[in-house]
Amino acid sequence: MNRTAAPLEKSTASPTPQSPNFIQILFNGFVDLIDRLMAPLQNLLGVQRMAYIFVLPNLLIFGIFIILPMILNLSYAFTGSTQLFPADRPFIGADNFARLFECSNFLDPNTCREDVFWRAVFNSTIFVIVQVSFMVVMALTTALALNRKIMLRAFFRSVFFYPVLLSPVVVALIWKWILQQDGLLNAVIVSLGGTRVPFLLNAEWARVWVILISVWAQMGFFTLILLAGLQAIPSELYEAASMDGASAWASFRNITLPLLMPTMTVVLVLALIRAVQVFDQVVPFTNGGPGTATTYMVQYIYNTGFTNQTREYGIAAAASVLMALILFTLTFAQLRLTRAGQNES
Amino acid sequence: MNTIAQYLTRTRGRTRLSLTDVITYLYLTFGTIVMFGPVLWLVLSSFKSTQQLVRFPPTILPYRQETVTVEGYDTPLDLYAVTMEDGTVRQLAQVRRVGIEAQMIDPTNPEEIIRVNINQRQPIESVVFSFDNYVTGVQQFNFWQYLWNSVVVTALATILTLIVNSMAAFALSKYQFRGRNAIFLVTISTLMIPLSVILIPVFLVITEIGWSNNLIGVIVPGAATPTGVFLLRQYMLTIPDELLDSARIDGASEWRIYLQIILPLARPALAVLAIFSIMWRWNDFLWPLIVLRRSELFTLQVGLNSFQGELQTQWNLILAMTVLTLLPITAVFAFLQKYITTGIATTGMK
Structure with a gap:
């Protein structure tokens, strides 16, 4: 405390705006206070075991809001009725799962008892395949372009990254405005001699646009990761290749692609995991419609558990357990792939 | 050239x-x-008037029709450039329109009514950036309340995240204790468990604690971010242990070491996490959507979503409110984009 008083006197004496730094004084006082309060604890536990105290708040939040819900989720999945409290819910075994899988023909959702669930599964499958492949190709193209020696590189990089920062609601509204009947895109189409397209009222178009806007919104993030991967490739390799007379395509195939593979794996799996979970952007954009055209897995879970007339918590939880299984498989695949990649190199 | x-x-x-x-x-x-x-x-x-917004094809810049106040008429009259029969162009104000005929007057001579075909007149417009949508939107949308909620959530959650994550990272990087690896592994593996998978039980837990319809319910649960712990731990590993040991010899307690050595040295990593946290929290949608049901507690994102549901056709207000919602995060990006891009490139996470 004595030390902190000194700069205060100095600054009041001199007219220069040397900050008295009240924050520093406050902070030091705060440290002293914590020090006093925690001293008995440290005497009791010893230095090394203080780590438990430091890690405790984080673990508590994890435990209460992630681990506990995970366990509860399993309990919901195996119990029935529309009661929210687990104690009120009778155990029904795997009935919820059986109901989800009650289908006379798995390729036709109309024959399933929970037809919306299967529609959501089909929608999600198509979304994941198309969105991830399109996005990875676009992100790689952009990263390659940004990795060249070009002017305004920092500017272009920020431009491609900017949409990542926008919230799902904002992204949805920006595009809804462009795609509406009298919107900018229809104006362009009409001026080129076409007729207006009801983009968000047509099931196929709505699916296409959900994919396009999610690529628009996320691409910059993956571009950035790929760009970091590209920049980590030593330039000597390219110099040596060009000295040996290798063509640009040959050095791309034999240097860039193999050395970028670990980064690509990370990007691919992160993109897959995100695509399986698509939800945030769709709610304000199409809210799953028209009909169920853009209802994906999470939307199904959300609707079943939160917005439908009868709250089928058990069905929703069973569906989310299935989704968790998919996500774990993907994560596990990533670990295996990255490890395999490390062994090779 | x-x-x-x-x-x-x-x-x-x-x-x-x-x-x-x-x-x-x-x-x-x-x-x-x-x-x-x-x-x-x-x-x-967002700067266009309602009439301008429904115009098809739309204009790029916001225009507003020129008006003129003429004696004898209560409301300002719209100004048009009218091509007369003899080929001259005159500026006339429209009094009323009957079918394809418009009754116009010359503002300088308001007595005489000139009847013209509506195809002969062109509106006189000028580019005007009007803030009317913003003014009306802010009143109707309960904007200040939502903004306040968003700011409270973002600020408190970021502070809490920094404290809780840095404490855990300190423990995981600078101590040898039983269960350390297990705790680290559990922390990292929760990266793979998205909220969407545990929606219902999380809702139950929040309700049981009594945090449903409470901003605390939005702030606390997301504070233990695996990304943050990982990022800070990797950074703290680079701080030499000798520094801690010599502080201990000088009699510093573990809390003093954390507060006065570790935190100041980890400032760059803390800055990156702070920026991340601000981005996450400001844009967060799913969690507040589940926790908050009363509209006076909505954050901007949830408010905006419900606003667009209620007012399907009021695009003028929605556009203005969307701009206001994206403005703060754009400003953060403009000033801190170097940290954001390098932060993401190095951690590869969001």
């Missing part, structure tokens, strides 16, 4: 602009239009 061409074709390191460079620039320019154009269109549209 020659120098401009030289300037444009100048490249870094190489002497000539190759075909690949041309394609690269074309691609990047096209990309700039696609990535930034929609946002620009939103901003331009």
Whole structure:
């Protein structure tokens, strides 16, 4: 405390705006206070075991809001009725799962008892395949372009990254405005001699646009990761290749692609995991419609558990357990792939 | 002219602009239009009046029809440029329109009514950036309340995240204790458990604690971010242990070491996490959507979503409110984009 008083006197004496730094004084006082309060604890536990105290708040939040819900989720999945409290819910075994899988023909959702669930599964499958492949190709193209020696590189990089920062609601509204009947895109189409397209009222178009806007919104993030991967490739390799007379395509195939593979794996799996979970952007954009055209897995879970007339918590939880299984498989695949990649190199 | 061409074709390191460079620039320019154009269109549209917004095809800039106040008429009259029979163009104000005939007057001579075909008149417009949508929107949308909620959530959650995550990272990077690896593994593996998978039980837990319809319910649960713990731990591992040991010899307690040595040294990593946390929290949608049911507690994102549901057709207000919602995060990006991009490139996470 004595030390902190000194700069205060100095600054009041001199007219220069040397900050008295009240924050520093406050902070030091705060440290002293914590020090006093925690001293008995440290005497009791010893230095090394203080780590438990430091890690405790984080673990508590994890435990209460992630681990506990995970366990509860399993309990919901195996119990029935529309009661929210687990104690009120009778155990029904795997009935919820059986109901989800009650289908006379798995390729036709109309024959399933929970037809919306299967529609959501089909929608999600198509979304994941198309969105991830399109996005990875676009992100790689952009990263390659940004990795060249070009002017305004920092500017272009920020431009491609900017949409990542926008919230799902904002992204949805920006595009809804462009795609509406009298919107900018229809104006362009009409001026080129076409007729207006009801983009968000047509099931196929709505699916296409959900994919396009999610690529628009996320691409910059993956571009950035790929760009970091590209920049980590030593330039000597390219110099040596060009000295040996290798063509640009040959050095791309034999240097860039193999050395970028670990980064690509990370990007691919992160993109897959995100695509399986698509939800945030769709709610304000199409809210799953028209009909169920853009209802994906999470939307199904959300609707079943939160917005439908009868709250089928058990069905929703069973569906989310299935989704968790998919996500774990993907994560596990990533670990295996990255490890395999490390062994090779 | 020659120098401009030289300037444009100048490249870094190489002497000539190759075909690949041309394609690269074309691609990047096209990309700039696609990535930034929609946002620009939103901003331009937000300054248009309702009449302008329903106009098809739309104009790029916001226009407003010129009006004139004429004695004897209560409301200002719209001004038109009228092509007369003899080919001259006169500026006339429209009194009323009957079918295809418009009754116009000359503002300088309001007694005489001139009847013209509506095809002969063109509205006189000028570019005006009007803030009317913003003013009305802020009143109708309960904007200040939502903004306040968003700011409270973002600020408190970020502070809490920094404290809780840095404490855990300190323990995980600087101590040897039983269960350390297990705790680290559990922390990292929760990266893979998205909220969407545990929606229902989380809702139950929040309700049981009594945090449903409470901003605390939005702030606390997301504070233990695995990304944050990982990022800070990796950074703290680079702080030499000798520093801690010598502080201990000088009699510093573990809390003093954490507060006065570790935190100041980890400032760069804390800054990156702070920026991340602000981005996450400001844009968060799913969690507040579940926890908050009363509209006076909505954050901007949830408010905006419900606003667009209620007012399907009031695009003028929605556009203005969307711009206000994206403004703060754009400002953060403009000032801190270097930290954001390097932060993401190094951690590879969001």
